[in-house]
Amino acid sequence: MSMGMEATVFLAALAFVWPFVGALVVAAMPAPRSREAALWMAGTGCALSVIVFMFPSVGGNASGWDDDPVQRAGRVMLAFGLLLLVLENAVQPDRLLRSLPHVCTALAGLACVAPEPAVGLGILELALAWGVFVFTRPAGQAKTGWGLIRTGSVGTVLVLSGLLLPQGSTVSGLMMACGLVILTGLAPFGQFWRDRNDSFLFLPFAGASILLAMRLRGHGGAAFEMALVAAGLVSVWLTASAGRAGDRQRLFRTFPSALALMAVGVEADVAALLFLCGWCLAGGNRSGRGWAVNVLACFPPGAPFVGCLLLLSVMTDWSWPVAVLTVCGILAAVLRAVPDREAARLFWPEDMAGRVACSVLTIMGFLVPLAMMLGAF
Amino acid sequence: MTLIAILVPMVALCVVARGVGFLLLAGVVTALAMLVDGLTPPHEVGAVLALLFAAVPPLFLTRYQHDATLERSGAAVPFFALGLMVLLLLACSRAGSAVFPAGLCTMVAGLVAVVCRQSMVWQWAGLLTCVEGVLLSAVLGHQPVVLGVAALAGAVVLLLGGMCVHRIMPRVVPLRAAGQRSTRRAGPSDTGADV
Numbered sequence: 001m002s003m004g005m006e007a008t009v010f011l012a013a014l015a016f017v018w019p020f021v022g023a024l025v026v027a028a029m030p031a032p033r034s035r036e037a038a039l040w041m042a043g044t045g046c047a048l049s050v051i052v053f054m055f056p057s058v059g060g061n062a063s064g065w066d067d068d069p070v071q072r073a074g075r076v077m078l079a080f081g082l083l084l085l086v087l088e089n090a091v092q093p094d095r096l097l098r099s100l101p102h103v104c105t106a107l108a109g110l111a112c113v114a115p116e117p118a119v120g121l122g123i124l125e126l127a128l129a130w131g132v133f134v135f136t137r138p139a140g141q142a143k144t145g146w147g148l149i150r151t152g153s154v155g156t157v158l159v160l161s162g163l164l165l166p167q168g169s170t171v172s173g174l175m176m177a178c179g180l181v182i183l184t185g186l187a188p189f190g191q192f193w194r195d196r197n198d199s200f201l202f203l204p205f206a207g208a209s210i211l212l213a214m215r216l217r218g219h220g221g222a223a224f225e226m227a228l229v230a231a232g233l234v235s236v237w238l239t240a241s242a243g244r245a246g247d248r249q250r251l252f253r254t255f256p257s258a259l260a261l262m263a264v265g266v267e268a269d270v271a272a273l274l275f276l277c278g279w280c281l282a283g284g285n286r287s288g289r290g291w292a293v294n295v296l297a298c299f300p301p302g303a304p305f306v307g308c309l310l311l312l313s314v315m316t317d318w319s320w321p322v323a324v325l326t327v328c329g330i331l332a333a334v335l336r337a338v339p340d341r342e343a344a345r346l347f348w349p350e351d352m353a354g355r356v357a358c359s360v361l362t363i364m365g366f367l368v369p370l371a372m373m374l375g376a377f
Numbered sequence: 378m379t380l381i382a383i384l385v386p387m388v389a390l391c392v393v394a395r396g397v398g399f400l401l402l403a404g405v406v407t408a409l410a411m412l413v414d415g416l417t418p419p420h421e422v423g424a425v426l427a428l429l430f431a432a433v434p435p436l437f438l439t440r441y442q443h444d445a446t447l448e449r450s451g452a453a454v455p456f457f458a459l460g461l462m463v464l465l466l467l468a469c470s471r472a473g474s475a476v477f478p479a480g481l482c483t484m485v486a487g488l489v490a491v492v493c494r495q496s497m498v499w500q501w502a503g504l505l506t507c508v509e510g511v512l513l514s515a516v517l518g519h520q521p522v523v524l525g526v527a528a529l530a531g532a533v534v535l536l537l538g539g540m541c542v543h544r545i546m547p548r549v550v551p552l553r554a555a556g557q558r559s560t561r562r563a564g565p566s567d568t569g570a571d572v
Binding site for chain 1: 465468469472474478480481484487488491492497500504507508510511514515518520522523525526527529530533534536537538540541544545
């Protein structure tokens, strides 16, 4: 094995281990200095994942670890999501809580690359268990924790039983799609986070579920794809019909993940990646901020807008009526459900996190289609 | 396919209808169904895990008071589970598989218990029934990877469910000895003022 190959393998392994190291460092630091350390660790993790994406290790496929370029790019999105989570949260006094996003991102990255999708599901279940254990430790949170574990485990069990049925059968596809929709937390079906801290767990968790959905497509067959598209379509239209009333905002929050699931269903993996980028950088509980609303609603300069274009261009080949329905649904959702127009009009946000998110999303929106044209995916 | 594999979904229906009391029986029947099918290491591991996941919750719950959550769900819930099982059977036979999907039927019954029942202990029993079903199905289908993942999911549900039960439900407190209580009652008269 030559020197260069050894270096790429080492870097790939380091990129997996790095968030765990980050979690240890962040937990070990005293509280006032932990945020700075977390920023450095998350930033280095982003740089590492970008390097691993550009210089992939060749021997990975031989040893059974699945490593296609889409999954590697997905890990880049997860790493930037971690950076943004650290950037916009203040200093957390609790050690376990402040290391939780690092641990969950690390486990999500491992889940996307596991040799079999079932193993990935197991790793996700571990992430769920750890996350729920950490943020339901305060008194009075036990019922919430039980609700999270219940919903997440139901999703895992559904996907597992879909994997047990023969490949390509209708029941198997439907079961796996139901399980994935629950794991992704698509709004009317299974959105199971409520509290502010929950996005520490569920941003990487839902992102990894979307990445896993791409790998489960081979087992699910046509029924799986159609069920995913149907679920995404229902979610988009429900978002549009719910409007912008205060308590219905949770529908709007999962708008990019609904579109990402549709993109997975029509086999537009690059579009799904762009929506995943939007989800990791702007999803969760940030929908109160102007820039996040811009991103969630797929307004032009940014990855989700490019993702919409790619999705629609692929979907017109898949089925015309569904494409028309999707366009109408997205337009209606943007017109009716985008909250707080005044804040959304602002293009360049004032806070640091918003600036980083906007620049990363714009760069991704240019780079990912460029990489697709150059043949990286 | 054995008779005992058909018994498993029936016992799972009893869990849906009556609660956590039937979980132990479901575990025993699942383990038997696995062992009847073969005696290879995956079968034995699966049987041990099925027994473990079914035996621990009832034992653990004896330390806590009875869960008195008012159930609003009606008597129709087991029939709903039965209907879903029949649908699953029809779909599987239409897809061309001749084997009776005992594990998946058990899983469906457990799902109905999780979704339709309100009390936490009942939902816990339902989730563990789901896990039993997936374990049985993985063992009979010779898929060791899925067996391992199902075991992990079962362990997570068992541990965190037990933790939530410990935090939510009141413990069983042993009654004081009669002699002690009588001396209290005979003591100073300010005991009544506290109440």
